[in-house]
Amino acid sequence: MRQTIGLLIAIVSLFGFIFFSRLILIEIQAIQVHNKVITDSVDLSTVESIKPLTIVDRNGNIYSEEYVEWRKPIAFENIPSIVKELFLLSEDEHFYSHIGFDVSAITRALVTNSKQSSIQQGGSTITQQLVRMRYLSEEKTYERKLMELFYSYSLEKNYSKDEIFEMYLNEAYFSNQVYGINSASTYYFNKPIHELTIAEVAFISAIPNNPSLYDPLVNFENTKKRQERLLDLLVNKNVISLEEGKNLKAQPIQLNVKEKIQQYPAYTTYVLNELKQLIAAQEQLTVKSDTDIKEVNTQIEARYKQLLQSGATIYTALDPDKQAHDEQAINDILSRYDIQGSATVIDNDTREIVSLYAGKDYKKFDLNRAYQAYRQPGSAFKPIAAYGPFINETGYTTNYTVSGGKFCVGNYCPSNYGGGVYGDVSLSTAFKHSYNTSALRLVNRIGLEKSFEYINQFDFEKISNEDFTYAASLGGLNYGVTTSELANAYTSFIDGSYRKATSIRQVVDASGNVVYSWPKENKTIWNSKTTSHMRTLLQEVVKSGTGIGLRTDGSYLGAKTGTTNNFHDFWLAGLNDQYTAAVWIGHDRPASMEKYEKQQIHFKMFNTIMND
Secondary structure, eight states, X not given: OHHHHHHHHHHHHHHHHHHHHHHHHHHHHHHHHHHHHHHHHOOOOOOOOOBOXXXXXXXXXXXXXXXXXXXXXXXXXXXXXXXXXXXXXXXXXXXXXXXXXXXXXXXXXXXXXXXXXXXXXXXXXXXXHHHHHHTSOOXXXXXXXXXXXXXXXXXXXXXOHHHHHHHHHHHOBOSTTEESHHHHHHHHSSSOXXXXXXXHHHHXXXXXXXXXXXXTTTOHHHHHHHHHHHHHHHHHTTSXXXXXXXXXXXXXXOOOOOOOOBOOXXXXXXXXXXXXXXXXXXXXXXXXXXXXXHHHHHHHHHHHHHHHTBTOEEEEOXXXXXXXXXXXXXXXXXXXXXXXXXXEEEETTTTEEXXXXXXXXXXXXXXXXXXXXXXXXXXXXXXXXXXXXXXXXXXXXXXXXXXXXXOOBTTBOOOOGGGOOOOXXXXXXXXXXXXXXXXXHHHHHHOHHHHHHHHTTSOOTTOOGGGOSGGGGGTOOSSOBOHHHHHHHHTHHHHSEEOOOBSEEEEEOTTSOEEEOOOOOOEEOSOHHHHHHHHHHHHHHHHHSTTBTBOOSSSOEEEEEEEOGGGOEEEEEEEESSEEEEEEEEOSSOOOOGGGGGGTHHHHHHHHHHOO
């Protein structure tokens, strides 16, 4: 019997030895695999944090912020010592003595976790927490924990303790898409970390331990209780006295949550669109054929996205007072009518866009009609396509005689407004009363090619070869133009020169370096005599032509009206001593506005933005 039992024990032991040997072999192989993975995978490359982009007006004030995550990094030496002590005492008391992980803390965690079915306690150091933020996930598996130790050890070898601590304090998550201790201070209290009281510091320091449980906007009382425990910890470690602890706990916590600055959405969306154009222009990302459109757009979008997340600042020409005035005034006018509108105002001296109206009840990233709504400009296009080119090419004055009678070029036979037929009239008369047949005669005299040589010098994005017809001389275009484009073109009547008006002055990176800015060179379009004649023609429109009803507070105002077929669009473009502007009204889906013709709604808009 004993022999039988002994034999059974021997057999069981043999199988047990074989079984555990196989387990040991598997573990050895696993360790070898881990070593290779660790050797191949530990990559401590710099991790770029997403930082907010700010947009600044001409007075240096921020009026828009673009961000998903709120980050305001701070240098280690500028972080108050109380903050450092709080996190060291509560998260990793032996931070300055361990090698990236704390063996004794891990041992305690293993003992605790051995009684559970999964990992419940981490024993994590500040370095390990940083590794999880930057390189690994929060997954609770032993394999991930092993990788975490190797990353932590590598991090400690490559960075100083202060550098690791700084990264941790700038990347810790404080709920509500807020990252970093200074970010939390500016978000929850609307002031930098060095201005917080110890009670406020302890309050926000409570959040990272469990950002959901201690979200102060949702679970304020939970956050307050943990704040008090942190203050008790400071008392127990003799950082503050018992009396100080009591007083700090009694101090009321008054949140002053930061609101994302989002003023002037119409101007902001224009700026962001112009930023892409600026990137493309400065980095020479131009489309040379149909095949590279996608590639160029991809490159522009990648650089644009990088800028939005890099902490850059865009300095703009926005005049906030004028923008607010123009928006309110035009909204008041259009609120009485079932129509839409847009307007662009450019400063004559700087050639910068100072205000922009994108439409009634405009919301950010809606259709921005000032630069996205392309409509036929009608007679407002004649100064650019017909009269300016004709005078510049021929040298004739405003007294030159042209017929206002019926006229055809090929099969194109436009009529004058109301079907009027006129005899020989001066350029001034034809212009101020907007005779279509006279304008067509001028373009026919110099040639369509010559007319387009002038048109193409302006930045009309949607004008293409399909528009190369005589109808263009009267503003009959395939897609049309926008108010920003037409106002741009009219700046050439300031002094005969042209430079595309811009909203962006410069783009500065997080380090203060200028990375993008527009060139400031003007090109000459009209000679001095042509410029003088065109200014006179535009002024006559206001004095005794289709522009009667327009007014100016200055010494000069010149303008041109435009009405398209079936009264689908009403335009006004012109300039005074200070501004150049273009105004459009219509329906987003073209429909007749004949009933509004005599109400001169666009005149009211033009008057208010030119005489504020």
